[in-house]
Amino acid sequence: MNPEQLSETIVDALAALVADGAITLPDGVPTQVTVERPRQKGHGDYATNVALQLSKLVQIGGQGTNPRAFADLVAAQLRESDAISEVEVAGPGFLNITVAADAQGQVAADVVAAGEAYGSSDAFAGEKIDLEFVSANPTGPLHIGAVRWAAVGDALGRVFTFSGAEVTREYYFNDHGAQLDRFSSSLLAWSKGRPVPEDGYGGAYIEEIAKDVVAKRPEVLDLPEDEAQEVFRAEGVELMFAEIKQSLHDFGVDFDVYFHENNLHESGAVERAIERLTEMGNTYTEDGALWLRTEKYGDDKDRVIVRSNGTPAYISGDLAYYLDKKERGFDRCFIMLGADHHGYVGRMNAMCAAFGDEPGKDLEILIGQMVNLLREGKPLRMSKRAGTTVTINDLVDAIGVDASRYALARYTNDTNIDLDLDLWARAHNDNPVYYVQYAHARTCRMIENAADLGMALPGDGFDPSLLAHELDGTLLRALAEFPRVVTAAAELRAPHRIARYLEDTAAVFNRWYDTKECRMLPVGDEPVTPTNEARLVLVHAVRTVLANGLRLLGVSAPERM
Structure with a gap:
C-alpha cells in the first residue's frame, strides 16, 4: 500500500462513517x-492529521466534537x-497507521508491474510547456553557470x-546585438x-x-574591413554555435527548438508585439521614445521599447519572443536565468501582465546561483581554452557526464554550489552519484546471481506477506x-529532490542488503523458498x-561497476 492508496482508504472510511450516520460533514x-x-520510529508506517483538519466541521449526533473523539x-x-x-490515536488526534505486511509487500509487485512507468502521473496532463534554458550567447564555449541550467x-x-506534460525544450539563440559585433x-x-x-573576447x-573561418573563406582577408x-x-557565429550544440549533445541535452533572436527583428514580430500592447493601452510616447507601462504591473519603472533615435531597446525582442510563444499555444512558459539576471525578473513579469497574462502561471522565471569548482580545495x-571561465568541457573532462549532471542537479537552484572535483571523480561511496549507481549495479548483480540458481520472478505471483522484516x-515504504x-519535483521545479531521494533509498537498500535476516539468496544447499522469491521481487x-x-x-x- 502506497501513500495514495492509504489516502483513498481513509477517504473511504470517512465516507462509510457518513453513510452510516455516525458523522456529518456539511x-x-x-x-x-x-x-x-512519521518522524519518530514506533509511530507506525504512516500518519495523518485528518481528524484535526476536519474536527471543526464534523458533527456527531448533530453536535460538534473534539479532534480526539473524531x-x-x-x-x-x-x-x-x-x-x-x-x-493508534496519538496526542490531540493524530492517527498513526501500521499497514498490514501483505498490503505493504504488494508495493514491490506494483513497482515491477509498472516498470519504467513507475512514478509517472497525470499531474500535468494536458499542459503544453515551453522550457527555455541555457540560451548562452554564441560568443564562446558554454561556461559553468550555463552548464548548471543544462543539467x-x-x-x-x-x-x-x-508527469504528463507536453514539453518543448527551447534554446534562445542571441544572434542580434552588440555582443556579436x-x-x-x-x-x-x-x-x-x-x-x-x-x-572583445580572448x-x-x-x-x-x-x-x-579563413580556411573556409580565404577571400575574407582581402575584403574591406566592414565586409570582412x-x-x-x-x-x-555558426561555428561557435555548432560547437555549443555538440557540447550539449555530448552532455545528453538536445533541444526541440533553436529560436533565433534575429528573426524577431527581421520578421516584423517586434512591431506586431508593440502593436498588440499599444491596442491594450500599455504603451505611450515621451521624449521621442516609446515606453511600456511596466511600473503599472509591479516593475520598479517603465521601460523604453524604442529609443528616441528609432532603434529598438533590448526588451523589444523579449516582448516579441513572449508573444510568439503564446501564439504557439504554450500554457506555461519557463525561462531559466543566471544569478546576474535577478533584476530582470520584475520587468519580465510586468511584461507578462501587460499582455493580459498571469506572472508565475503563464510565465515563470527560475534563477540559478553560481557554481564554483574546487580542485585540491x-x-x-579559468579554462585553458576559453581563457576567462571554466567551461562545460572542462567539467566533463574532470569528472564525466554522469557525475557532472548529477552534481549540478543535486542542489536547490537558489544555492551556490562548490563542487569538489576530487570527490566527484572518485569511485567511492563518498561520491553521491557513484553511491546510487553502485546500488543499482548491486541489484543487477543480485538478479544475475538469482538467475544462476534458477530463480526468476514468480509468474503466478508471490506472497507479499513474507516481506515481514522491519527492514x-x-x-517498501521508501519505494512507495x-x-x-x-x-513534488515537478510542482516545486525541484529535480534535486529526486537525487536526494535516490541517495536515501540507496542507503536503506544497503542496510537491508547487509542484514542477514533479509538475505535474498538461499545459503549453501538450502532450497529456494517463497521468502527468497518474495525478496527477489523486492530487489x-x-x-x-x-x-x-x-x-x-x-x-x-x-x-556493472
Missing part, C-alpha cells in the same frame, strides 16, 4: 487527505480494513514529461595579427575559430514514496526505482 467528504511518514471513530473504521494492521533544465523537462571584431583582429579589442578558441567583419560574424577559475517494510517525490523493484530516478536526472544506470 462540506462533504474530501477527495484526498494528507498522509506522511479520531477514535476514524480509527475504529480503519481497523476494519484488511490492509491495515494497527491504528537542471533537462532534468526538469524529463520530470514534467513524466565584439565577437566578430575579435575574430577579425586575430586574422589581421592585431591585438583583440579592449572590449582565449584560444578565438584563434581556432578565426583559423576555421560581416563574414567573420556569420561564419564565426582551491577554486578552479523489508522500511525499504517515489511517485510523490516525482510529483527487482529497487532496481526499477533507482533506474527510473537516474533516468529522470539524465544519468545512466550501469549494470
Whole structure:
C-alpha cells in the first residue's frame, strides 16, 4: 500500500462513517487527505492529521466534537480494513497507521508491474510547456553557470514529461546585438595579427575559430574591413554555435527548438508585439521614445521599447519572443536565468501582465546561483581554452557526464554550489552519484546471481506477506514514496529532490542488503523458498526505482561497476 492508496482508504472510511450516520460533514467528504511518514520510529508506517483538519466541521449526533473523539471513530473504521494492521490515536488526534505486511509487500509487485512507468502521473496532463534554458550567447564555449541550467533544465523537462506534460525544450539563440559585433571584431583582429579589442573576447578558441573561418573563406582577408567583419560574424557565429550544440549533445541535452533572436527583428514580430500592447493601452510616447507601462504591473519603472533615435531597446525582442510563444499555444512558459539576471525578473513579469497574462502561471522565471569548482580545495577559475571561465568541457573532462549532471542537479537552484572535483571523480561511496549507481549495479548483480540458481520472478505471483522484516517494510515504504517525490519535483521545479531521494533509498537498500535476516539468496544447499522469491521481487523493484530516478536526472544506470 502506497501513500495514495492509504489516502483513498481513509477517504473511504470517512465516507462509510457518513453513510452510516455516525458523522456529518456539511462540506462533504474530501477527495484526498494528507498522509506522511512519521518522524519518530514506533509511530507506525504512516500518519495523518485528518481528524484535526476536519474536527471543526464534523458533527456527531448533530453536535460538534473534539479532534480526539473524531479520531477514535476514524480509527475504529480503519481497523476494519484488511490492509491495515494497527491504528493508534496519538496526542490531540493524530492517527498513526501500521499497514498490514501483505498490503505493504504488494508495493514491490506494483513497482515491477509498472516498470519504467513507475512514478509517472497525470499531474500535468494536458499542459503544453515551453522550457527555455541555457540560451548562452554564441560568443564562446558554454561556461559553468550555463552548464548548471543544462543539467537542471533537462532534468526538469524529463520530470514534467513524466508527469504528463507536453514539453518543448527551447534554446534562445542571441544572434542580434552588440555582443556579436565584439565577437566578430575579435575574430577579425586575430586574422589581421592585431591585438583583440579592449572590449572583445580572448582565449584560444578565438584563434581556432578565426583559423576555421579563413580556411573556409580565404577571400575574407582581402575584403574591406566592414565586409570582412560581416563574414567573420556569420561564419564565426555558426561555428561557435555548432560547437555549443555538440557540447550539449555530448552532455545528453538536445533541444526541440533553436529560436533565433534575429528573426524577431527581421520578421516584423517586434512591431506586431508593440502593436498588440499599444491596442491594450500599455504603451505611450515621451521624449521621442516609446515606453511600456511596466511600473503599472509591479516593475520598479517603465521601460523604453524604442529609443528616441528609432532603434529598438533590448526588451523589444523579449516582448516579441513572449508573444510568439503564446501564439504557439504554450500554457506555461519557463525561462531559466543566471544569478546576474535577478533584476530582470520584475520587468519580465510586468511584461507578462501587460499582455493580459498571469506572472508565475503563464510565465515563470527560475534563477540559478553560481557554481564554483574546487580542485585540491582551491577554486578552479579559468579554462585553458576559453581563457576567462571554466567551461562545460572542462567539467566533463574532470569528472564525466554522469557525475557532472548529477552534481549540478543535486542542489536547490537558489544555492551556490562548490563542487569538489576530487570527490566527484572518485569511485567511492563518498561520491553521491557513484553511491546510487553502485546500488543499482548491486541489484543487477543480485538478479544475475538469482538467475544462476534458477530463480526468476514468480509468474503466478508471490506472497507479499513474507516481506515481514522491519527492514523489508522500511525499504517498501521508501519505494512507495517515489511517485510523490516525482510529483513534488515537478510542482516545486525541484529535480534535486529526486537525487536526494535516490541517495536515501540507496542507503536503506544497503542496510537491508547487509542484514542477514533479509538475505535474498538461499545459503549453501538450502532450497529456494517463497521468502527468497518474495525478496527477489523486492530487489527487482529497487532496481526499477533507482533506474527510473537516474533516468529522470539524465544519468545512466550501469549494470556493472
